Amino acid sequence: MSSDVIAIQSAEAAGQPWVQTLHEWATTVDHKRLGVLYILYALFFLVIGGLEATIIRIQLMRPHNDFVSPQVFNRMFTMHGTTMIFFVAMPILFGFANYLVPLMIGARDMAFPRLNAFSFWLTAFGGLLLYFSFLGGSGLYGAGNAPDVGWWAYAPLASRAFSPGHSSDYWTIALLASGFGSIGTAVNIIATILSMRCPGMKLSRMPLFAWLNLVMSGMVLLAITPLSAAQIMLLVDRYLGGHFFDTQAGGSATLWMHFFWIFGHPEVYVLIIPCFAFASEIIPVFSRKPIFGYPVMVGATVCIAFVSMSVWAHHMFTIGMNSYANSFFAITTMAVGVPTGIKIFNWLGTMWGGKIQFRTPMLFCIGFLFQFLIAGLTGIMLSAAPFNWQLSGSYFVVAHFHYVIVGGILFALFGAFYYWYPKITGRMLNESLGKLHFWLFLIGFHLTFDVMHIPGVLGMPRRIYTYEPGRGWDTLNFLVTIGAFVQGIATLVFVANLVISYFRGAKAGNDPWDAWTLEWSTSSPPPAYNFASIPTVASRRPLWDLKHPEDPDSLYE
Amino acid sequence: MSAITTPLAGTPVAWKLPYRGKVGMACLIIAESAIFTIFVVAYLFYLGKSITGPSPREVLETPIFYTICLLSSSLTIHFAGKLLERGRRGAFVGLWLLTIVLGALFLYGTGQEWHRLIYEHGLTISTNLFGTTYYSLVGLHAFHVTAGLILLSIVLFFGLAGRVGPEQSARVDVLSMYWHFVDAVWVVVFSVVYVLGR
Numbered sequence: 001m002s003s004d005v006i007a008i009q010s011a012e013a014a015g016q017p018w019v020q021t022l023h024e025w026a027t028t029v030d031h032k033r034l035g036v037l038y039i040l041y042a043l044f045f046l047v048i049g050g051l052e053a054t055i056i057r058i059q060l061m062r063p064h065n066d067f068v069s070p071q072v073f074n075r076m077f078t079m080h081g082t083t084m085i086f087f088v089a090m091p092i093l094f095g096f097a098n099y100l101v102p103l104m105i106g107a108r109d110m111a112f113p114r115l116n117a118f119s120f121w122l123t124a125f126g127g128l129l130l131y132f133s134f135l136g137g138s139g140l141y142g143a144g145n146a147p148d149v150g151w152w153a154y155a156p157l158a159s160r161a162f163s164p165g166h167s168s169d170y171w172t173i174a175l176l177a178s179g180f181g182s183i184g185t186a187v188n189i190i191a192t193i194l195s196m197r198c199p200g201m202k203l204s205r206m207p208l209f210a211w212l213n214l215v216m217s218g219m220v221l222l223a224i225t226p227l228s229a230a231q232i233m234l235l236v237d238r239y240l241g242g243h244f245f246d247t248q249a250g251g252s253a254t255l256w257m258h259f260f261w262i263f264g265h266p267e268v269y270v271l272i273i274p275c276f277a278f279a280s281e282i283i284p285v286f287s288r289k290p291i292f293g294y295p296v297m298v299g300a301t302v303c304i305a306f307v308s309m310s311v312w313a314h315h316m317f318t319i320g321m322n323s324y325a326n327s328f329f330a331i332t333t334m335a336v337g338v339p340t341g342i343k344i345f346n347w348l349g350t351m352w353g354g355k356i357q358f359r360t361p362m363l364f365c366i367g368f369l370f371q372f373l374i375a376g377l378t379g380i381m382l383s384a385a386p387f388n389w390q391l392s393g394s395y396f397v398v399a400h401f402h403y404v405i406v407g408g409i410l411f412a413l414f415g416a417f418y419y420w421y422p423k424i425t426g427r428m429l430n431e432s433l434g435k436l437h438f439w440l441f442l443i444g445f446h447l448t449f450d451v452m453h454i455p456g457v458l459g460m461p462r463r464i465y466t467y468e469p470g471r472g473w474d475t476l477n478f479l480v481t482i483g484a485f486v487q488g489i490a491t492l493v494f495v496a497n498l499v500i501s502y503f504r505g506a507k508a509g510n511d512p513w514d515a516w517t518l519e520w521s522t523s524s525p526p527p528a529y530n531f532a533s534i535p536t537v538a539s540r541r542p543l544w545d546l547k548h549p550e551d552p553d554s555l556y557e
Numbered sequence: 558m559s560a561i562t563t564p565l566a567g568t569p570v571a572w573k574l575p576y577r578g579k580v581g582m583a584c585l586i587i588a589e590s591a592i593f594t595i596f597v598v599a600y601l602f603y604l605g606k607s608i609t610g611p612s613p614r615e616v617l618e619t620p621i622f623y624t625i626c627l628l629s630s631s632l633t634i635h636f637a638g639k640l641l642e643r644g645r646r647g648a649f650v651g652l653w654l655l656t657i658v659l660g661a662l663f664l665y666g667t668g669q670e671w672h673r674l675i676y677e678h679g680l681t682i683s684t685n686l687f688g689t690t691y692y693s694l695v696g697l698h699a700f701h702v703t704a705g706l707i708l709l710s711i712v713l714f715f716g717l718a719g720r721v722g723p724e725q726s727a728r729v730d731v732l733s734m735y736w737h738f739v740d741a742v743w744v745v746v747f748s749v750v751y752v753l754g755r
């Protein structure tokens with residue numbers, strides 16, 4: 001089988017003009033190429049979003065700083081948040097799902113390859129639209145350029161009166177376009193998993209990666225759509241003179257908040273569940289044990305998906321809801337902690353008694369476990385309404401959700417990069433640079449986000465442009481900024497590793513980690529058709545069965 | 558690595574998975590339902606909160622005839638699909654055309670109602686909260702009817718060209734799932750706007 005693969009690949013690789021290569025990439029409907037496009041696109045925006053974060057941190061480094069103007073500062077935090085959520089986290093996770101789901105379930109492509117390409121290009125042009133606002137946002141009024149309404153765009157900030165020009169329109173339309181792209185991809189992932197599995201790949205034998213992405217896609221269908229609906233309403237308000245969020249005509253600013261957070265909170269789980277998926281694949285392989293409690297992991301994920309749909313108003317405790325609503329949302333928010341805790345124990349149970357190999361992917365996953373736990377604990381703190389009244393809108397909240405997004409999501413993502421890079425490129429990432437990246441990023445992360453909790457408790461509000469000296473925030477903010485730079489340097493090490501290893505890395509072979517899921521049974525990088533013949537599986541670890549015919553898993557499941 | 562492709566113990570003989578078109582359409586319907594839910598919630602939330610007139614009670618008239626048109630088009634498309642499955646192409650095209658006519662009638666009814674509201678009662682999308690929520694909700698539905706009519710017309714075109722046979726039955730069923738969904742949404746919109754909302 002492998003010799004066929006190599007023959008066909010070398011025919012493809014025979015020098016062709018770059019225009020043709022470019023044309024092939026631009027018109028591709030191959031799930032692997034689209035996956036790579038998603039990931040590269042997201043990495044590009046990760047750098048931009050990171051630069052915006054750096055500008056914010058330099059501005060806040062010392063009191064009374066005027067590194068940028070207040071207007072630019074508002075644009076920076078708006079663009080940073082919007083970019084990181086919609087044009088980094090979402091596409092990068094969709095990229096991995098696109099690349100890996102068909103390979104893991106033994107399919108040759110996604111269910112709807114052309115829809116897949118369409119969804120990618122919608123997302124891609126959404127991002128371009130958002131950044132085009134820097135040029136085109138002034139419109140006829142000459143006021144403002146990039147959107148500066150915060151990533152929530154609370155009413156009435158986003159209304160015509162307070163956001164003249166077109167900057168908010170670029171924001172709205174960019175999110176609408178990329179939202180439709182996300183829905184298309186979610187439809188595609190669900191249809192692929194339900195309809196394209198290879199013979200023997202029952203739902204109960206699917207890798208957890210596929211299961212968790214199935215749940216994530218289901219959530220996208222229900223969570224992204226309220227945002228799309230709210231964006232349509234905002235467009236009606238701004239262009240057709242509607243009154244959805246216009247309080248002077250009886251409209252309600254609170255309704256926007258509800259609609260936004262009905263999207264906003266499940267979105268966090270849309271982002272974290274694929275990261276659970278990474279951890280659930282990486283931790284067993286580097287512990288040399290099958291995942292502990294497979295059915296419980298699936299059940300807990302589905303449970304998280306359901307409960308997280310009814311927690312949104314914990315973002316809104318300070319707007320003055322009645323005590324029943326406060327209690328309801330406090331209780332549901334705390335309840336999410338239960339299935340999440342189950343998952344953490346299952347990962348620990350997988351590691352317990354295993355022969356743990358501390359390779360870079362595993363290091364990042366352990367970092368993820370530890371930091372995600374702390375992020376969850378501060379989340380439980382914030383779910384208590386009275387505590388929330390004190391700290392809502394402070395840097396404590398900023399520290400909390402960055403702990404989730406950087407400490408949880410980004411760490412798991414880095415782990416996924418180190419784990420699947422050999423499959424995608426055929427070369428290993430450099431292990432020493434990887435460890436340097438891990439330790440530098442870990443130190444930078446904790447310096448920034450551990451310390452950031454304290455100014456929040458001391459009363460520093462989020463989105464503040466600058467502050468008075470002598471409130472006890474000065475040194476803390478300075479440390480936070482130093483940490484941000486350490487993370488920036490670590491990210492440069494990572495990018496350098498990606499580039500250097502692409503050309504100089506050791507050849508990976510089909511299965512560098514001695515892993516058990518189907519993607520490792522084909523060549524690295526996989527041929528366009530993935531599998532020369534469609535595999536048949538009999539257990540959750542088909543490659544284990546193959547490597548150990550004397551003691552296959554299929555005997556015990 | 559070729560051993561992976563040879564059937565291992567416990568391999569099921571028959572391996573049948575759901576048709577991807579149906580799964581995809583079901584997912585799209587779930588997503589669309591969420592969008593409509595948000596618009597319905599907004600409509601209900603703003604009922605009676607308009608500061609100025611006109612109010613739903615003053616201006617809305619229940620479009621019973623056009624509702625019957627749309628709902629019966631669900632029946633015609635269902636039987637059209639059944640006929641296609643049995644290979645009766647001529648009857649299929651006939652019922653399919655009837656479905657389109659019924660859908661178009663409904664759209665005409667919406668247009669007429671909007672014309673009346675705008676020219677007789679001066680109610681536009683920017684008049685008051687009722688106008689904003691009413692035109693958005695009904696308009697969103699009408700948009701979906703329009704999209705459906707375009708898709709149905711494409712199938713009709715191919716049907717007239719003699720290209721739609723029983724082998725396309727599964728694909729035609731996917732489209733009729735969408736059409737049933739559009740009709741089901743109208744039941745909700747009708748109840749909310751014309752029954753509960755007055």
